Amino acid sequence: MNEYEQVRHNLIDMLEDLDDRLAKITHDVKEPLDKDFEEQATQAENDEVLDNLGNAARTEIEMVKQAITRIDKGEYGLCEVCGQPISKERLKVIPYSSMCVKCASQAGC
Numbered sequence: 001m002n003e004y005e006q007v008r009h010n011l012i013d014m015l016e017d018l019d020d021r022l023a024k025i026t027h028d029v030k031e032p033l034d035k036d037f038e039e040q041a042t043q044a045e046n047d048e049v050l051d052n053l054g055n056a057a058r059t060e061i062e063m064v065k066q067a068i069t070r071i072d073k074g075e076y077g078l079c080e081v082c083g084q085p086i087s088k089e090r091l092k093v094i095p096y097s098s099m100c101v102k103c104a105s106q107a108g109c
Contacts, residue, residue, distance in 0.1 A: 007095055008071045014095070015064045022057040025050050060096075067096035079103050 002008070029050050031043075070076040077086050081103035090097055099107065 002071070004071045004076050007076070007091070008068060011064050011068050011071075011095060015061060015068070018057050018061045018064065022054060022061065025054045025057065029054070063096040063098070066098065070098070081107070 029047050067076065070078075077091060078084070079086055079100040080098045082100065084100055086097055086100045090101055097104070
């Protein structure tokens, strides 16, 4: 069994949760506008927030997919920049991390 099989399983669960969240956000954004002008303004502001949340979910989905691919290729846990191992602590907090702390801090991530 691959040492990262449980991580892969957790990432797949995370991906399913993110897909569900994105579907709900997309549904909410597609709701028709209210006939009341003031209510339309509020809805527009809410849609902007939902759009930002949707974009964040899409970004996270892509990062999770990339992490799963790295596990499948045997490259998971190695920094994509310097090639050094990513600390287990960092991977516990950010399981889709592709950079070690040093490289991430230099990249501003």
